Structures are given as C-alpha cells and as structure tokens.
Amino acid sequence: MNSLLSKLSILLSDQYKQLKGVRKDIEFLSREFVDMNAALEKLVDMEKMNVQTRVWRDKVREMVYDIEDCIDVFMHHLGQGHDKDGLFRKTARKIRKLRVRYQIANKIQELKARVVEQSQSRDRYKIDEAPATSTVPLVDPRVQAMFEDAKRLVGIDGPRDEITQWLMEEGDTSEQLKVVSIVGFGGLGKTTLANQVYNKIKSEFQCTAFVSVSRSPDMPKILKDMLSEVGYHSMDMADDINKLITALTEHLADKRYLVVIDDTWSSPAWNIIRCAFMQNNKSSRVITTTRIQEVATACCSGCQGYVYEIRPLNSFDSRSLFFKRLFDTEDGCPKQYRDICEDMIKKCRGVPLAITSIASLLESQGMHVEKWEKIQDSLGYELETSSKMEWMRHVLSLSYNDLPHHLKTCLLYLGAYPEDYQIWKHDLVRLWIAEGFVPEKHGLDLEEVAGGYFNELINRCMIQPVTSEIGEVWSCQVHDLMLDLILLKCTEENFITTNGCLHNMKGTSQVRRISHQFHTRNMAPAVERMNLSQLRSYMLYPAAKYVPVISKFELLRVLRLEFDSYGRKDSECLDLSNSTSHLFLLRYLEVSGFCLKLPKKFGKLQHLMTLHLARNWLDSSNPTLDVTSLSSLRHLTLPYNPICLELRNGVSKLSNLQTLFGFDISMNSVETIRELGELTNLRNLQLMASGGTGEEDSETKTLKYDTMAASLRRLGNSNLRMLSVEFSDPEQFWNNCFTCPHHLQWIDLTVKDQIGDQRGGEWEPQIRFEKPKRKVPITPNAPRTKSISTA
Numbered sequence: 001m002n003s004l005l006s007k008l009s010i011l012l013s014d015q016y017k018q019l020k021g022v023r024k025d026i027e028f029l030s031r032e033f034v035d036m037n038a039a040l041e042k043l044v045d046m047e048k049m050n051v052q053t054r055v056w057r058d059k060v061r062e063m064v065y066d067i068e069d070c071i072d073v074f075m076h077h078l079g080q081g082h083d084k085d086g087l088f089r090k091t092a093r094k095i096r097k098l099r100v101r102y103q104i105a106n107k108i109q110e111l112k113a114r115v116v117e118q119s120q121s122r123d124r125y126k127i128d129e130a131p132a133t134s135t136v137p138l139v140d141p142r143v144q145a146m147f148e149d150a151k152r153l154v155g156i157d158g159p160r161d162e163i164t165q166w167l168m169e170e171g172d173t174s175e176q177l178k179v180v181s182i183v184g185f186g187g188l189g190k191t192t193l194a195n196q197v198y199n200k201i202k203s204e205f206q207c208t209a210f211v212s213v214s215r216s217p218d219m220p221k222i223l224k225d226m227l228s229e230v231g232y233h234s235m236d237m238a239d240d241i242n243k244l245i246t247a248l249t250e251h252l253a254d255k256r257y258l259v260v261i262d263d264t265w266s267s268p269a270w271n272i273i274r275c276a277f278m279q280n281n282k283s284s285r286v287i288t289t290t291r292i293q294e295v296a297t298a299c300c301s302g303c304q305g306y307v308y309e310i311r312p313l314n315s316f317d318s319r320s321l322f323f324k325r326l327f328d329t330e331d332g333c334p335k336q337y338r339d340i341c342e343d344m345i346k347k348c349r350g351v352p353l354a355i356t357s358i359a360s361l362l363e364s365q366g367m368h369v370e371k372w373e374k375i376q377d378s379l380g381y382e383l384e385t386s387s388k389m390e391w392m393r394h395v396l397s398l399s400y401n402d403l404p405h406h407l408k409t410c411l412l413y414l415g416a417y418p419e420d421y422q423i424w425k426h427d428l429v430r431l432w433i434a435e436g437f438v439p440e441k442h443g444l445d446l447e448e449v450a451g452g453y454f455n456e457l458i459n460r461c462m463i464q465p466v467t468s469e470i471g472e473v474w475s476c477q478v479h480d481l482m483l484d485l486i487l488l489k490c491t492e493e494n495f496i497t498t499n500g501c502l503h504n505m506k507g508t509s510q511v512r513r514i515s516h517q518f519h520t521r522n523m524a525p526a527v528e529r530m531n532l533s534q535l536r537s538y539m540l541y542p543a544a545k546y547v548p549v550i551s552k553f554e555l556l557r558v559l560r561l562e563f564d565s566y567g568r569k570d571s572e573c574l575d576l577s578n579s580t581s582h583l584f585l586l587r588y589l590e591v592s593g594f595c596l597k598l599p600k601k602f603g604k605l606q607h608l609m610t611l612h613l614a615r616n617w618l619d620s621s622n623p624t625l626d627v628t629s630l631s632s633l634r635h636l637t638l639p640y641n642p643i644c645l646e647l648r649n650g651v652s653k654l655s656n657l658q659t660l661f662g663f664d665i666s667m668n669s670v671e672t673i674r675e676l677g678e679l680t681n682l683r684n685l686q687l688m689a690s691g692g693t694g695e696e697d698s699e700t701k702t703l704k705y706d707t708m709a710a711s712l713r714r715l716g717n718s719n720l721r722m723l724s725v726e727f728s729d730p731e732q733f734w735n736n737c738f739t740c741p742h743h744l745q746w747i748d749l750t751v752k753d754q755i756g757d758q759r760g761g762e763w764e765p766q767i768r769f770e771k772p773k774r775k776v777p778i779t780p781n782a783p784r785t786k787s788i789s790t791a
Contacts, residue, residue: 573595
C-alpha cells in the first residue's frame, strides 16, 4: 500500500500535468487509500480476525496489486521517448500518449468503482472496528516450565551452573546489584533455565520473586505480583504505578533480593520495572529473559550486567530429550520408527520446545508408522492445526506479531528460499529493495536501510546468523519451524507461492510471486496453465529442474534463476538476448548455472538495479556487453570463470553503481579502465587479470596497469570500501595503487598459484599506505582494515 500511495503522489505532481481530466479521480483514490491503509495497519496488529474482515482485507490487497500494476504500465508509456527523436517519432509519440491518456481515463473510472465498492463494504461491516481476539491459551504453558522436574531436563546443567557461578561467585567483594539477561530464540528454554537458576540459589536471599511480563505488559499487575511475592502484604494496592514502585523500593531498601523478570519484550517496559530495584549494596540479583538482543543489553546497562545467549541443544542432547519423552531411552525406539525420529530431530534443530511438542504429537498418534509418516510429511500443517502444537504455534506467532509492519514483510520474503538454504545478506537486501519493501531515509542509502532490517531480524532472533572466518555476518539461515510459520503466513496472505502450495491457491487470488524449490511431475503443466502476466517475482532453484518461458512475464520485478552450482558448456541453455527486453519493470536479474547467451546491449531496463551473471558458461569466445543504458544499475556481477566479459566504453554513465565484480583488466580497454575511476559511488570492487587472448604486448599491459592504479587511487579517495584482486604480476600491478584510501575496510589479494610455482616461491605483497599529515585518534566507529589474505 505504501508503494502505491507514493506512485499516486507522483501522478499528482507537476511531472504529469497532462492528466488534467483524471486528476480529481486520482486525488479521490489517494484519499481513499490513505484511509484504507490506516484500517489495514490496524488489522495487521490483530492476532486473529473474523471471516468477514479477512475477506475484505484479501480483496483490498488484490485490488492494490492490480492498481499499482496499472499505474506502472501507464507511467512507463507516458515516459517513453527522447528529446532527440525526429519529427515523425515525436508525432507518433504524441498520438500514442493521447491514446494512453484516454485509456487511463477509462481505467481510472473502473478502479474508482472498485475502490468505492470496498469502501462501502468497510463501512457496512465496520471492518476496522472489529475487536481483536487473542490466540493465547487460557492456561499459560509456561507454568509447566516453572514446575518441570529437573530430572526430565536435558542439557541444562552447564548453562545453569555457568549463570549461577557468575551470580554467586566466591571472593566477589562487590555488593552491587548484578543482572543476568538470558536471550535467545523462542522455545530454547529461557524460562526453564531462569527457573532452574532461581530454584538453586533462592535460599541465599531474604526475599524472592518470579514474574512474567509478556508482549503487552499490564504494568500495575506486574508490580503487584512482584510486591506480593517479595512479602509485601498491604491490602491497599491501587493501580497507580508510581505508588507501586515506591512501595517496592521501600520494601526492598534493606533486603537482599532475587527477582526473575521473565519474557521482557521492550526497553520501555524494562525501564519502568528497573525503577523498583534498589542499589542497596546487599548483593541483590536480577535475572531477565528476552528474545531481543537490544532489550537484553538494556537490562544490563547501568549495573554489573551479563548477557547470556542461550544456545540450541547439541545433537546428543537433542536425541536424548526426544527419545526420553517418547520411549524413556533411545534403545527403546523400535527400528521401524528410527528414520522418522531422526528426521524429526533434525527439523527441531536443537529447540527444546519443538522437540517436546513434536514428541507429544507423535505420542498422541499411538504406535502407527503410517500416522507418523503422515506427520513427517505435513509438519507445517500440523503446526497450524494440531492442539499438541498449540504452544509451539503460540511461541512462534508471538515473535512474528511483535515485529513492526515493515519487518513482517521482509521476514515473509524468506519463504522464497528452500529449507536449510544459506541466505546471503547482500542478495537478500537487494531483493527487498527490488520488491519495494525498503523506503528511502534521509542520510542513508537503500542498502544501509535494508541492512538495518537484516540486523534487526537477527537482533530479534527471527533468523540465525552465519558468521564468517573473520567474524562478519554475511549470511543467515531460517529455523525449520520458523520457516513453516512463514510459509503458512505466505499462503494466508497470498504473498509467495511455492510449487508445493499451488494446489492450495484460493480461486479468487492471483499468483504474485512464485518460488520453485523442488521438482514435481505436474509442475510444468501447472505453470503452463497459470496466467503469469501479473507475476511480480519468479525464483527458481536447482532442484526444480524447470526453466520458464520468460516471454510470458510482463510485470516482473524480480527474476532469479539458479539451475546448477556452476555453469558448464553442456549446461541448460538460456537465451537472454531478446527475452528480457520487454521486462520494463525488472529491478533484479540473477542467472547462474546456465550456458548463457547474452544480448550485446541490455536495452532500456530503466529500473534494473541488480544484474548478477556469475557462474555461467558463455556461448561466445570473446563476448562484449553494453550496460551503459542501465541508468539505475547499482550492483553488477559479471561472468568470470572460465570466460570473462569485456564492457563497452561508457561505464562512467553508471553513476549509481556500488558493486562491480568480475572486472577483467586484460579483457577491457584502457578507456574503460580509466572510466572506472569516475564511478565515485563504487564501494565493492573485484578485479582480475585473466591474461585475455594472450596477444597483448608488454607496453599495452603496462599502460593498463598504470591506468588501473590511477583509477584505484581515485576510487580509494571516494567511497571504495572493499577490494578483491586476483592477479599474476603483483609488483607491476600494485605499485602506486593507493594513497591513503579514506574508506577502505576490507582487502583480499590473491596471486595465482602457477605464478608462485614459476618464481620458485611465494610472493610477499608490499602494502604501503601514506601516513596522514596529522594524527587522527582511533574511535570505535572508525573504519578499519578487517582482513588481509594472500594465497
């Protein structure tokens, strides 16, 4: 909806003065959609809505998709043309625009009628006044965690003893308040761990309390519960928060206390609760649990604090817990059930709540292999419907419902990836941008805003970070059960359709995004029967073994085709020479694993922001590519193994380019290398020297290297942050490349193995940065070199 509202604003700007006849209708649509957007945002925050409300929401969603598509088409046709066109072309363009404006007028009337109909339905059924209904079970299953017999727990001894040791360590002369905040993914056992520590050490304190906060905290009730548990028995306990805090501070002033604050969701809630904790030098202790890293840090600030990040169970403990709940011991598992059990344990990924929930679900089916296999094949459906999975469903939904609206959209997009897929951060944020999920923010570019979204999902434990060798988070994975929840939401909201869900599509819904993740016998016929003209995104993964007919797509924004790990000469052929020229809305194009035929010129794909062509076999021995017309291009990855591409002169026109991978010095002209230095927005650059055709003389080679060095000096003084270089002549290339690069953070230098062999030894890179004229103090925010690697 936000994307549509911004486009309606553009249609009302001076840029489209020619739409005088429909201006009032566009203003009407804009006003109505502002009101509908407010109603939709209210509905998003409802954990459950009635059928009437859900139907209205679905109709509005589909209407918004259709209207945005219509406006995109109109804006494309009205914007076509060039000032240098001849008289005939200008006349033809005016006639075409008159026809388009006439079509707009008719279409706007149709759209207005649809909007009026939905607006009347909203008023008739009082849609946004419908009360929210909670899905929280009547009996909070956390009670079970608080009274769980320690003998039935697995893998808790180590974490419990570590936290206990820090809280109660002998020889600690400090009498100040200590706080431990336990943080982690929902279902990892934070409440259980906190309760085990609480029971182990509570006898050492004069008064104790264990209270839960929850996502929508009732602060007076929380403070009253705390007062009651620490032994304050006054009958006059009003709902005045200030009086309740005063009563707590006075009661705890001369006592050594232990308090557990369970399930804290926000820093503001914690800031109120912390007012009750006196720094009375009595060696008091507080334990908090939360799913959000930022909240855990806030809980520990201002005192002696320790954030304990709870981890999933290891493989041994996961198996032990699963089999203990089902058969008492692993040896008690019958042979015919073992494969099913192993698969279920793998899906749980060490989350205790998932292990116990699934074990309970299987136990309820009795000892029937067929029933267990059915659950194994439809775990996502069981998560949605089974009463045995109710608490698991509630725990996952709590995390999802607490997300801001924009993060819910970004999280749902992860449903486009297969199970256990390693999702690269830079790919994901570029896809979010291409889909229009990321708004512009003052002082930040789109990648920085999207990177913040990625970090926040990690901070909230919604995705699992994968850390590189140098400690950077460059990718992530999604827990299988969280992925099941995401896919359920995607189906419910017609957000992303996987080929496994095509048969579940509602009759009134059009498919907007398709993710083909695996191969089924009837997949190709099902896709052939579908109307793909309204499709916005198409993502293909190797297991699907199916290549679509790209000419069927008209309004595509994202096209991602991954057919094999690496392209080979005998790979599936894909001809992009003519098939992408009509995709005028395309913003993201990634192709890998094909024998690829590229166009000489990529046409006027004015919205294309990412072009990723690595890991393909090119059908030409010396291909040349012209991307100079791609004015919006921000990220370009060229094929570079085994054949590299030559770029046409004119790359300096790509003023928005931030990433360039696969630039071959040997293949490109001196002029193109020189123009590279004019790309002042370039941040990430990968260079190589393949040797080209081998026909270059030493003078040309030297000229290219000198020109490249000059371009690198310019880039180093602009915005270059990451440089990766693979070359065969290090001394000649590296000399005078940089003079005090201002923003460079990461550098990777690789010398080809055969060169080292020829010289009889390894080459030691001589890296020299000139010292600045004045000393600059290093601050925590100062950019630094993060990695230097040589091979």
